[in-house]
Amino acid sequence: MAELAAQAIVDAVGGPENIESLTHCATRLRFQLVNSELVDSAALDNIDVVMGSVPQAGNRYQVIIGGGVATVFQQINNLPAMGTTAAKSADDVKAEARSKGPRGKHAWMDGFFEYLADSFRPILGVLLGASLIIAFAAVMDAFGVQDFRAEVKPAGWQFLDTMWRSVFYFLPIMVAYNAAKKLNVDPWLGAAIMGALMTPEFINLSSRDDITCVTNEALGTQSCRADIFGIPLLLSDYGGNVFVPLMMAALLAVVYHGIKKVVPESLQLVFLPFLSMIIMIPITGFILGPLGVWLGGILGTGLAWLNTTAPILFAVLIPMLYPFLVPLGLHWPLNALMLMNIDTLGYDFIQGPMGAWNFACFGATAGVLFIAARERDAQMRQTSTGALIAGLFGGISEPSLYGIHLRFARIYPRMLVGCFLGGLTIGVGSMLLGTAGVTASAFAFTSLLTIPLFSPMSLYVIAIAVAFCTAMALVVITDYRTPEQKAEALARIAKQKAEGGPHVDILEEEEAQDGFETPAQQAGITAADAEPFLEAGAVATAVKERPRTQAPGMVPGTVTVLSSPLQGKVVPLKDVPDPGFASGAVGAGVAIDPSEGRLVAPGDAKVIMTFPTGHAVGLKMDSGVELLVHIGIDTVNMEGSGFKVLVSKGDIVSEGDPLVEFDIAAIKAAGYSPITPVLVTNHKKFGSIDARADGDATFGSPLLKVAAKGNQ
Structure with missing residues (x-):
């Protein structure tokens, strides 16, 4: 099943040939596609493991998976059809994205927040793991097993502290690694530069007798300064600090790529990191470190002040x-x-x-x-x-x-x-x-x-x-x-029930026998009335189901002939320029390329569906045949322009009664095809449906022959 889900995701995004690269974060697959317009978002959302999908600019597409994203990512990469498609590293993907230039009006802002996100995203897992270790320690503290905040603890509990403190104390090195990697700099170089401010040698400078210290009363923190060759150096503890490595990596990228341009490639292995370190470690220690601490202090002080003086507003x-x-x-x-x-x-x-x-x-x-x-x-x-x-x-x-x-x-x-x-x-x-x-x-x-x-x-x-x-x-x-979204959802559920899908319990009779109406019944939607109309772009609001009796057209041995509701040339359904109709997924029947802009009733029926846009009508024939007539392809986008609906839901009509008037020229001028599918949407309840494959149709001429099940 897992492999099937992986294959379904690949198919829904346009196949392996449409995937330039694939990475993932904590919850999402991140596709770089050749053409994002090839993505079938509806198919994606229907895959079991997919929680949602998010299209982005630049042919990027995100698929929300949740906590199992890494497993799905690996399963996709293991598909034989993928080959080397997704073999690029995250660095390669991001470098390519940068080389393509801005992706929006505010590309610098997009880049800034992407820089922040990618600097933290890879370590979210260890942050979560460490926080759960602390949560365990806090529970033990609450039950009086061990004081979580005690300065002196038994060796075992002190060792437990190392499990979570390793993440939070060395967080600056992790962030520096990720940030440098994001900017196409040797990530180990970024980690080494930040690590210089966390060595015992740097920390022991705070123990010297010739230092001076200043206390921040608002935050209750203390910072000390040492004289380094006559230059004052702030001796803050950088454990857990994140602003400094973010600032350092940004400047390191400028220095690193600048040096790379002037140092011969044969010497870069040694001199590129050497020059970067002797430039960036002092700059980080003397300038960026204090600046990062100061900025963090300003922001922290401001928020602390707001939390203290206006706690309700802050909260x-x-x-x-x-x-x-x-x-x-x-x-x-x-x-x-x-x-x-x-x-x-x-x-x-x-x-x-x-x-x-x-x-x-x-x-x-x-x-x-x-x-x-x-x-x-x-x-x-x-x-x-x-x-x-x-x-x-x-x-x-x-x-x-x-x-x-x-x-x-x-x-x-x-x-x-x-x-x-x-x-x-x-x-x-x-x-x-x-x-x-x-x-x-x-x-x-x-x-x-x-x-x-x-x-x-x-x-x-x-x-x-x-x-x-x-x-x-x-x-x-x-x-x-919204009421429309609810009706659409209930129509989808009812349709799946009618087709024998996974929601067969929606309209089961036992609920009604118990004195309860199902949600679909409460909304006035039945499987029989609602099944085809979602594909037609409608909002399903069919009438409540009446007591069932066997329709005349469904009696074994019965053949029902439906007259043409249009005048024009008959077009086989497979030739309709819409895959949903052409595949027969919506219903069985034929299509007509109309020569006159008038739709009439093909027989005695009840109107069970009309559309505000006027582009389609649903009929329930007295014979039991349910018919959907969809005027044109994608004409819902015309928003009613060129259409005049002459009936309302619930109307009783007879053969030849006018239903809709439409402007064929307006449809073509809007760039849409006027070809009109005429579909039996409950075709699975019948034995066979024979359609005219070619020729001309006139109002009232035979168009479809529907045979009941059991006919020989």
Whole structure:
């Protein structure tokens, strides 16, 4: 099954020949395609492991997978058809992207945030692992097993600290490595330069007697200076600092590539790193290091001041901003500030309010899951289940955002109410308790597993519960879809039931016998009425199903002849310039290239579907045949121009009654084909459907012969 999913993804993005390169991040496959217009987004979203897809500029395409992205990535690479298509490294891919020039009006801004994201993204896994180790230690502290913050601990617990401190203390080296790699610089060079400020020799300078120290009262931190050949050197502890390596790598890229231009290639192995180090280590130590500490101090002081003087405003502002920052990748600077706070203060005050946003996000997803389960919508149920698990246990919001929330605009206002109330709970609770907000003892993905890291824990639990339940309740009560989207979804479910798909329980009779209507019945949609119309671009609003009796045309031995509703030349269905119609996926029948802009009823029927755009009509013939007449190809895009609908849903019509008037010249002038499919959409309920393959059709002339099942 896994290999089938990998193959399905490759097919949906246009096949191996359409893939220039493939990389992945924590939750997404990142395709660089030859032509992004070849992507079948609907097919992608229907693949079991796919939670959503995101088209981007420059033929880039992201496919949201979730926590199993690395496995899917490997499975795709292992496909025989892929060959060497995806063999390029991430560096090669990014270098090629840079060589193609700007990708938008604000390319420098896109590049900046991509630089931040790619500097952190590869280490998210170890950050999450370290935060869970800290969470375990915090639980042990809560149960009185061991004081988590004690300066002196037993050797075993001190060793446990090394497991998570290795990540957070040496984080600057990791960031420097990734940042340098992002800028096409030897990543080990970036790591070595940053590591120089974390050696015992550098740290021991702080123990000298001839240094001077200054205390930052706002942050409660101390910085010392030493005299190095007459030049003052700031002796900050750079463990956990992220601003300095980001600044260093950016300048290193300029120096590195500049040296590379003047040093002969035969000497670059030695002199390129040598010259880079003797230039960049002093610049980093004397200038960039202090500047990074100062900038971090300014930002930290400002946020600390806001958190202290206006805690309610701060607690509400953070969760209200995050839903807009995360989709744009603008949350990375705040993540850097969190790490800076932990490094300088020993705790962070941003993650608590951020938790209100995360759990409001997960609550909205839970609301979608509740509705999907109630409606037996396997597609949304699967998407929301995966996203909710990734959120509640991994603290990862992208599957929810890209797979669900950004697809349905009604979710955001409801989620923001949860963000607001969750943040307000933290702000008001902090004032009542006299605390500086909800703080975290380590950088953590805000999930159920990391709750013990937050203090006061009880206030944090109440706040995230308020955020989660509010968003979930609002989504469940008011729905996450517009009426049109809901009708479309229910039509899709009903169609799948009628076709014997995975949703066969939607309209089963036992629910009605128990006194309950299914959601599809509540919306007035039946399998018989709704099955074909989603493909036609309609909003399905068919009437409620009446008590079933066997239609005359379905009695064994019966043959029903349908008259032509149009005048023109008959076109075989396979020649229709639309793969959905030509394949027979929508229904069986023929098409007509009309010579007159008038559509009439082919027999006695009830109108079960009309369209605001006038481009199609659905009929339920008295014989039991269900007919869809779709005037032109892609004419829904004309938005009703050139069409005049003469009937309404529910009307009873007789053979020859006018249904729609349309302007053939206007259709052609708009660049669309007027070829009109005439389709029996419930063809699977009949034995055979014979169509005229050629010739001319006139109003009332025989067009289709429909034989009931059981005919010999």
